[in-house]
Amino acid sequence: MENINKTALIKELRERTDAPMVDCKKALESSEWNVEKAIVWLQENGKAKAAKKAGRIAAEGLVSAAKNEKYAVIFEVNSETDFVAQNKQFIDLVNKIGNILLNNTFSNSEEALNLKDESGKSIDDLCVDATATIGEKIAFRRAEKIEIKETQKAGTYVHTNGRVASIVLVNGDSEEAAKNVSMQVAALNPEYTLVSEVPASVVNKLKEEFAKEIESDAKFASKPEKIKQSMIEGKLNKELSKNVLELQDFVMDSAFKVNTYLQSKKSELVKSLRFEVGEGIEKQETDFAAEVAAQVAEARKNN
Template sequence: MQKPNTMALIKELRERTDAPMVDCKKALESSDWNVEKAIAWLQENGKAKAAKKAGRIAAEGLVSAVADEKGAVIFEVNSETDFVAQNNQFVELVNKIGKILLVNDFTTNEQALALKDENGKTIEELTVDATATIGEKIAFRRVKKVSLSDNQSVGAYVHTNGRVASLVLVEGKDAETARNVSMHVAAMNPEYALVSQVSEQELTKLTSEIKSEIENDPKNASKPEKIKEMMVKGRVEKELAKNVLELQEFVMDSAFKVSEYLKSKKLALIDAVRFEVGEGITKEESDFAAEVAAQVASATKK
């Protein structure tokens, strides 16, 4: 029987799975040097590894937003390091998940994780397999889907580094203009799309504070009440513009507010959503100097 070209097989398996070389060699040895069996071995044995990695914090990764004529999805897939986030296998996984999400209906993360690809594998299984072969915890974190009615458009934008993505939904048919506003959302990170989304409590508090400042300013003592009311309204709007998309100056043309820009294109803002990699995740802070000192101390004792 001809001896297999072990290095060539290890190289092939590594290229196909991105698994560490040591794992590729072990998988092939356990599978009689059959590449297909070795891939299955990596996936099966990787489940145990993935379970061990489940408690790790994955705060890096990529966000993505994809759209078609029926709607759009924006989602986040995490890894433990930024290095892995640039790994071809990880990027391909994110692209594959995007395609699955776009053509299926779901409302929750749990339902999204149960969606299957053309081979019958769920998104959850795909992330487990990726954890096994890449060697870091890979996690599908969150997703939002937008479905379009007859007279609506959605603009999807993903920044070149894959760390920020956004969707903008508008009334009217003009996806290109919606995408322009989506780029604004990615850059400016507004907290709300519309003034109507700001809570009544927050709005009342802001108005009260500004009104008090204006009333207590000696320079305004002789001004008519109507002028003071206009001053309050203008100050409130200016303050809201820091966090409300429709009131912000449009980054591509500061002569327009976002709502005015859309109106000039015969569109109206409905909603917007923005995802940034790792936002809201508490990352583990490591003291590198302390780690090195501890290792040196340990080695010295030996």
């Protein structure tokens, strides 16, 4: 035992598992300085640590989008802090999950969680392992996958900070046009992609309001019904353009609406998706000083 180069073994285990140095030392001490046994120890101990962190709120992290010739996916992986979201290990995990999602079939986020990589580890397993090695809760939250037909193109966009991602699917052969519109989706976050998606109740209510406005205005009350209806449609489209992608001014060239821009590229809008980090998650207010004190106390208990 005296002839074992403990420092070298700790370094080797660290390189192979990316676990914290202190955990590598503990693992080797508990495994008679056998690296293979220590890896198993880290895996088992990591699951226990991850279980303790399961109740924490992870509302930071990254969203991403990826595509190939047949499919496009958009997904979110959460961490507890924005600092960890910039960690290379976390970024590598996100990229790996993207490849798993792109190359496997799933119909919802729950199914996606059980998809496996080439080594047989599920996305859930990978997040548990990352929780153990990174030191805070890592969680796969959601994913959506769309099929790209032969007559379609998809454009994906991920903002440089990794907090917003989007996909736009179009009928046609202009991938560039789809990409340009996906940037608009990321920036403006329209509530609907197409006018046909707006609930009829919302459209009818707006029409009623605009009809009353026109009838109450002496300048328009005596106008022919055909003109009144044209005015109502104009007001309706203007109002819908605030929240409907296809009617919005195209941000890269305001001479176009999104739908007319796509028409100029011989394309037609089909679908859009947008994910933003942490949307819909109720973030926990944290007393930073108390959290640090708790972490110090836990570290002392484990030493």
